[in-house]
Amino acid sequence: MHHRLSRLVLAAATAVALAGCGSSASSGNGGAGTEDGGTEQVKVGVIPIVDVAPVYLGEKKGFFEERGIELTLESGQGGAAIVPGVVSGQFQFGFSNVTSLMVAHSKGVPIQSVANGVASTGKDGADFGGVAVAKDSKITSAKDLAGKKVAVNTLKNIGDTTVRESVRKAGGDPENIKFTELPFDQMPAALSEGRVEAAWLVEPALSIAKSQGARVVASNFVDAAPDLTVATYFTSAKTAQENPELVKKFTEAVNESLRYADEHPDEVRDILGSYTKIDPKLAKSMTLPRWPAEINRDSIEKLAELGRADGVFSKTPDLDALFR
Numbered sequence: 001m002h003h004r005l006s007r008l009v010l011a012a013a014t015a016v017a018l019a020g021c022g023s024s025a026s027s028g029n030g031g032a033g034t035e036d037g038g039t040e041q042v043k044v045g046v047i048p049i050v051d052v053a054p055v056y057l058g059e060k061k062g063f064f065e066e067r068g069i070e071l072t073l074e075s076g077q078g079g080a081a082i083v084p085g086v087v088s089g090q091f092q093f094g095f096s097n098v099t100s101l102m103v104a105h106s107k108g109v110p111i112q113s114v115a116n117g118v119a120s121t122g123k124d125g126a127d128f129g130g131v132a133v134a135k136d137s138k139i140t141s142a143k144d145l146a147g148k149k150v151a152v153n154t155l156k157n158i159g160d161t162t163v164r165e166s167v168r169k170a171g172g173d174p175e176n177i178k179f180t181e182l183p184f185d186q187m188p189a190a191l192s193e194g195r196v197e198a199a200w201l202v203e204p205a206l207s208i209a210k211s212q213g214a215r216v217v218a219s220n221f222v223d224a225a226p227d228l229t230v231a232t233y234f235t236s237a238k239t240a241q242e243n244p245e246l247v248k249k250f251t252e253a254v255n256e257s258l259r260y261a262d263e264h265p266d267e268v269r270d271i272l273g274s275y276t277k278i279d280p281k282l283a284k285s286m287t288l289p290r291w292p293a294e295i296n297r298d299s300i301e302k303l304a305e306l307g308r309a310d311g312v313f314s315k316t317p318d319l320d321a322l323f324r
C-alpha cells in the first residue's frame with residue numbers, strides 16, 4: 001500500500017504540473033466552468049456509499065442550484081484515488097476519509113478540507129461501521145483479533161488504524177494482526193467463505209454481512225474517538241486561492257445538505273437507490289451515520305495521533321493548514 005499511495009501522490013504532483021502547463025481543466029476559477037447567468041458547473045468526486053447521501057439529497061432539493069452551482073457527482077474508487085483528480089482539476093471538490101487527506105497533505109499534496117462529510121453515531125454496537133466475524137467464529141471480542149487475518153478496504157489507512165485501537169482498548173496486542181485489502185462489497189463473501197477471519201465493514205456491506213449471520217465484535221470508530229469525524233469534503237489549494245467565492249457557496253450548500261440529511265433519515269434511505277445498488281429493504285433497515293455540519297477537531301487529532309503511532313504518516317500532518 002505504501003508504494004501504491006506513493007504512486008497516487010506522484011500522479012497528483014504530475015497532474016499539478018500538467019495543469020500548470022495549460023491543461024484544459026486549469027482556469028482562473030479553479031477549473032469550474034461558468035455558464036451564462038453566473039451558474040458554475042462543478043464536478044465532485046465521491047464514492048458510491050451511504051456516507052455521501054447528503055450531497056445527492058442536497059442536489060435534489062436545490063441547495064446547490066440556489067447558490068448558482070450546477071452539480072455533477074462522479075464516482076471514484078476511494079478517497080485516496082479522488083485526491084489526484086481534485087488536485088489536477090478533474091474535480092473541483094472531492095470526498096475522502098480524513099486519514100487519506102492527512103497522508104496526502106503530509107506528503108506535500110496541496111489540498112484543503114472545506115466541509116464535514118460524515119461522522120460516527122458514537123454508539124458502540126450501533127454504528128454504521130464495525131468489525132465483523134462469521135457466525136461460527138470463536139472470536140468474541142476485539143482482543144481476539146490479535147494475530148488474525150482481518151480485511152480492510154485500504155491498507156495503512158483509517159480502517160486498520162482504528163481496528164488496532166479497538167484491539168488495544170480490549171487488552172489485546174494489535175502488532176501482529178494480518179491486514180488484507182478487499183473492497184467492502186467483497187467482504188461479506190470473504191467472511192462467510194472463511195477467506196478472512198474478520199472484516200471491517202461499513203454500510204451497506206455491514207448489514208449484508210449481518211444478514212448472512214455475521215456478528216459485530218467491535219465498533220472501531222467508536223473505540224477511536226467519541227463522535228469521530230470520519231470523512232470530509234475537500235478542494236485543491238489552487239481552487240481555494242483562485243475561487244474563494246465558489247468554495248464558500250459549495251461549503252454552505254454542503255452544510256445545508258448535511259443538516260437536512262440528519263433531520264430526514266427516511267429521505268436519505270429513499271435516495272440511496274439513485275446512486276447505489278442497495279436493496280430497498282436493506283436501505284430501510286441499515287444503520288445510518290450522522291451528518292453534523294461541524295468537524296470534530298478533537299477526533300481528527302486522535303486519528304492523527306493513531307496514524308503517527310502506526311507509522312501511517314512519514315511526516316506529521318499540519319492539521320491547522322488542512323482543516324481550516
